[in-house]
Amino acid sequence: MSKVLLVDDDVELTMLLQEYLTEEGYDVTTDTDGRAAIAAAAGNAVDIIVLDIMMPRMNGIEVLQRIRKLSQIPVLMLTARGDDIDRISGLNLGADDYVAKPCSPGELAARLRAILRRAGQSAGSASTDTLRAGQLVIHPGNRTVEWRGQPLDLTGTEFSLLEVLARSAGQLVQKQDISKRAFGKPLTPFDRRIDVHISSVRQKLGLREDGQSWIQSVRGQGYQLLVD
Structure with a gap:
């Protein structure tokens, strides 16, 4: 309970x-x-x-x-x-x-x-297999993340979004797919919660050596996690 x-x-x-x-x-x-x-x-x-x-x-x-x-x-x-x-x-x-x-x-x-x-509080959580994408290591079983060898402090929602992107690392993930896979519901018009949470995750990951974000956006379509 x-x-x-x-x-x-x-x-x-x-x-x-x-x-x-x-x-x-x-x-x-x-x-x-x-x-x-x-x-x-x-x-x-x-x-x-x-x-x-x-x-x-x-x-x-x-x-x-x-x-x-x-x-x-x-x-x-x-x-x-x-x-x-x-x-x-x-x-x-x-x-x-x-x-x-x-x-x-x-x-x-x-x-x-x-x-x-x-947040992993109920039954039916995702696979417990460790997920690796470049310097990102995700442990779905206990919902923890390591970034560049250090623990990355994320909220439950931020973890879910990053896990979705990591499972398709290097590929564009449509916002509608992100909403369904991370939130379990379709994206509604004018809903900005994905963009706001992604912005927070970007800040926690920091910038690449070339000054770009590790999470790239394609306007009106979705997001892509870079791995190198």
Whole structure:
């Protein structure tokens, strides 16, 4: 049973989501203060955190920043519908996904399942065989990555995206294929989450000797991981 911490000051919504997720088989705790999320991340007390952006005392963006200094625990953000700035800010800081409010409990449950599956929390994970692409070594079994002989710190979503590109290293992977293989769902129009996560992975890989990124993009099509 996966442990979920739901942090939102909307008590009515929180109760509704908690009841639904409990029926779906999750062990759900709730809080109205973002500091509870920071403490949970520090103590590895839960498997995933659902975090509202608009909260008193400390907003969700600030909470996420502090969490990412402590842990790579999966975080799903709740954002105001249509607020692209908050969504992109959250993804840039390492959020695994977001759901726009008001959201249906069913949609939230589906997103949680997808994130936990990517993070290796549920059954049916990918092959445990070590994957090598140039100086990149990926261990799907424990979802760890080595880059140039050193551990590479990635979020669960970043790991999934890099694994997809590494399995087709040197080849262009269409964005639609990336979405299906990494997220388990088709890419929707104007969805920028792949681009934002790829940008973060690029920064962590650094630049090649020729000054180019290790992950090349073809505008409007997809991405390619270079291996030499």
